[in-house]
Amino acid sequence: xxxxxxxxxxxxxxDLEASSEFWAAALxxxxxxxVEPPYRALKAMPGGLRILLQEVPEPKTAKSRIHLDxxxxxxxxxxxxxxxxxxSRQQQVEHWWVMVDPSGNEFCVVPTTPESLGxxxxxxxxxxxx
Amino acid sequence: xxxxxxxxxxxxxxDLEASSEFWAAALxxxxxxxVEPPYRALKAMPGGLRILLQEVPEPKTAKSRIHLDxxxxxxxxxxxxxxxxxxSRQQQVEHWWVMVDPSGNEFCVVPTTPESLGxxxxxxxxxxxx
Numbered sequence: 668x669x670x671x672x673x674x675x676x677x678x679x680x681x682d683l684e685a686s687s688e689f690w691a692a693a694l695x696x697x698x699x700x701x702v703e704p705p706y707r708a709l710k711a712m713p714g715g716l717r718i719l720l721q722e723v724p725e726p727k728t729a730k731s732r733i734h735l736d737x738x739x740x741x742x743x744x745x746x747x748x749x750x751x752x753x754x755s756r757q758q759q760v761e762h763w764w765v766m767v768d769p770s771g772n773e774f775c776v777v778p779t780t781p782e783s784l785g786x787x788x789x790x791x792x793x794x795x796x797x
Numbered sequence: 798x799x800x801x802x803x804x805x806x807x808x809x810x811x812d813l814e815a816s817s818e819f820w821a822a823a824l825x826x827x828x829x830x831x832v833e834p835p836y837r838a839l840k841a842m843p844g845g846l847r848i849l850l851q852e853v854p855e856p857k858t859a860k861s862r863i864h865l866d867x868x869x870x871x872x873x874x875x876x877x878x879x880x881x882x883x884x885s886r887q888q889q890v891e892h893w894w895v896m897v898d899p900s901g902n903e904f905c906v907v908p909t910t911p912e913s914l915g916x917x918x919x920x921x922x923x924x925x926x927x
Contacts, residue, residue, distance in 0.1 A: 669871035670911070670918030673824055673842065676806065677905075679862040694803055712803065716846060719866075732809040732902050733863040736849075741799035772862050775807075781800065788800030 675717045680770040683722040692752050695789045727771035738779040744793050805847045810900040813852040822882050825919045857901035868909040874923050
């Protein structure tokens with residue numbers, strides 16, 4: 668007998684500092700200190716899942732084959748928040764946005780309802796609209 | 798104010814049936830029925846994280862920029878189990894294996910201790926060695 672579990676999402680990046688700070692802020696967690704370059708870990712997420720950033724020499728050249736979705740009860744506010752952290756809008760598709768992180772990796776911001784989020788979501792104070 | 802959370806890992810594939818069955822079996826979960834092609838969802842994982850398979854026309858042509866790690870207390874047994882489900886060994890690196898899923902997406906099988914797994918891992922009955 669043996670045991671296993673899905674434990675980590677590893678995200679390649681070209682600037683370990685910038686990308687780990689982006690994802691820590693995007694998900695309201697912190698950079699953990701126990702791993703060595705070229706890796707940097709974020710503190711554990713709900714369910715024990717770990718996110719690890721890995722610095723690689725190759726720039727992104729092709730479409731992602733795995734991407735992350737962030738769900739939110741206010742897509743426009745969440746997209747603006749993530750732009751403020753260094754992400755960019757790439758394409759609006761139906762009711763969601765495809766964005767890219769500081770290393771060019773795609774992720775999506777998708778709508779959900781407050782009811783669906785339950786008590787799991789992080790609450791963000793939105794800056795006043797200009 | 799608005800809320801958000803990391804909710805989904807989306808894995809591109811070229812055969813929705815084969816890839817969703819592979820990942821459901823790999824993680825001991827089930828294919829959920831509430832989504833339409835080109836998507837197929839697996840039942841929720843610990844922490845509420847969802848895994849979604851998306852069928853895409855493009856074959857994999859470049860190195861993954863995001864990959865998943867499965868951790869296990871017996872790397873060789875876990876690699877053999879996943880080979881039996883349709884994955885292939887790609888490269889051994891230090892104490893872990895880089896494998897590819899049925900659509901060519903890389904993932905890793907990494908060692909951990911039974912203590913670190915605690916009660917979270919899935920227990921697999923290994924087939925008798927030949």
